[in-house]
Amino acid sequence: MKRRLWLILTAVFALCGVTSCQHTPTESPQSPEQAVEQFYKLETEGRWLGPEHWNELQDYVRDIPPWHTPAFVTVLKGYQIGSIRKDSPAHLDIDNYQVNGDEFVWGEIDSALHFKAGLFGKTSASGQPIRMSMVQFLSFSDMFDRIDPSGHRTPEKGNLRWRMTDLYPPIVNVDAARLWLTEERDKSSDPLIKYNAAKTIEILNSLSSGILPPTKPAGKPEQPASEVTAQFIALESRLTPDQWDQLARFFVETPKPKLDHVEVVDIVGTAVGAEGDKANAEVDFNSLGTLDTSMRLSKYPTLRPPMPFAGSVDACMGDGLGFFLMLSTEHWAIAKDGTVKELNGPLAWRVEYFAPVLSLDTAIRYVTQARDKTSDPAVGLNAVKTLRILNYYKRGKPLPDNLEPKSSGACG
Numbered sequence: 549m550k551r552r553l554w555l556i557l558t559a560v561f562a563l564c565g566v567t568s569c570q571h572t573p574t575e576s577p578q579s580p581e582q583a584v585e586q587f588y589k590l591e592t593e594g595r596w597l598g599p600e601h602w603n604e605l606q607d608y609v610r611d612i613p614p615w616h617t618p619a620f621v622t623v624l625k626g627y628q629i630g631s632i633r634k635d636s637p638a639h640l641d642i643d644n645y646q647v648n649g650d651e652f653v654w655g656e657i658d659s660a661l662h663f664k665a666g667l668f669g670k671t672s673a674s675g676q677p678i679r680m681s682m683v684q685f686l687s688f689s690d691m692f693d694r695i696d697p698s699g700h701r702t703p704e705k706g707n708l709r710w711r712m713t714d715l716y717p718p719i720v721n722v723d724a725a726r727l728w729l730t731e732e733r734d735k736s737s738d739p740l741i742k743y744n745a746a747k748t749i750e751i752l753n754s755l756s757s758g759i760l761p762p763t764k765p766a767g768k769p770e771q772p773a774s775e776v777t778a779q780f781i782a783l784e785s786r787l788t789p790d791q792w793d794q795l796a797r798f799f800v801e802t803p804k805p806k807l808d809h810v811e812v813v814d815i816v817g818t819a820v821g822a823e824g825d826k827a828n829a830e831v832d833f834n835s836l837g838t839l840d841t842s843m844r845l846s847k848y849p850t851l852r853p854p855m856p857f858a859g860s861v862d863a864c865m866g867d868g869l870g871f872f873l874m875l876s877t878e879h880w881a882i883a884k885d886g887t888v889k890e891l892n893g894p895l896a897w898r899v900e901y902f903a904p905v906l907s908l909d910t911a912i913r914y915v916t917q918a919r920d921k922t923s924d925p926a927v928g929l930n931a932v933k934t935l936r937i938l939n940y941y942k943r944g945k946p947l948p949d950n951l952e953p954k955s956s957g958a959c960g
Contacts, residue, residue, distance in 0.1 A: 580645040583710035594724030625677040652677040661744040675759040773827035785907040812836040825875035843931040852941035
């Protein structure tokens, strides 16, 4: 969850000791707003984009998760710390505070190093950053929790300080974003990452003038986002992973799906919401299982869920996935030698990223091909079993006892 204002309605209170509840000490070298101010200053300078200074967070937040590469980085023009109020019920002898403020957001940089103007689909027509409210809850304590990758918490004692109860995805100023992008570009061997970084650095350089360059293309696309989405899903679900090059015309960039697994599905319907040059698409489906690269099917039902009418998903195996489209006259192709080529064409809705799915018939074809080509006995055995399961679905019959899943998903 991001730090944006969805008006958090509950405060997190400091825990009492084992034997009794004692009044939290009130003498501190910093006030709550000073603690937030210091944290924001360091964070916007990019202090915690890498793991080198991660342990320093124990002086600023209650929960310290393991460091990981950020999925996205929010770029700010600036921030402003505002009001503060005590946020503890009168009957509790503890001190907690709520600090409010504002962030002035240029946009976000995603894991592929694209820059997207605005936030939550909101952009400024005048080229100025958008104003987003933020809220931080703080408690005064010398304890914090260190969280390992499995989610296990280890309480530790540190300095007596005001600590925020939540740690959100990183926010940085333009200079820190530019430095981080340069480092990510230089250490990457992916030509598309290098290309995206260079384009985003150009945008960040233009922000020094204080105005975001125009990002919304002019004109009207030949097809609405809903039609493009329906055509894309219909074709994508019929293609095996080795045929994905046929989808290039739908994508902003040459598609490079992660194929460690793929969902086998019955597609029920699609829904698309477009605003400006962005669109959010949702695909609803009944899941028939997850297929990995060894042709092993997991998380599959004992019986293929029925689809009585469009839009009705199974209560147990119904699921969905979301993806984004952008309105653009440009798209990018990656040649076999890694060269990135920028192409121009008519204004069109194009897919930014999509996790592959296979229809039942396509999955049968894909697994059959894998079975016939493989020299790996384990893959061959997995393929034979998976094909038996999929063919039971094809005939609309329940699985026999020897093929029933150990876990059947949401209702297992």
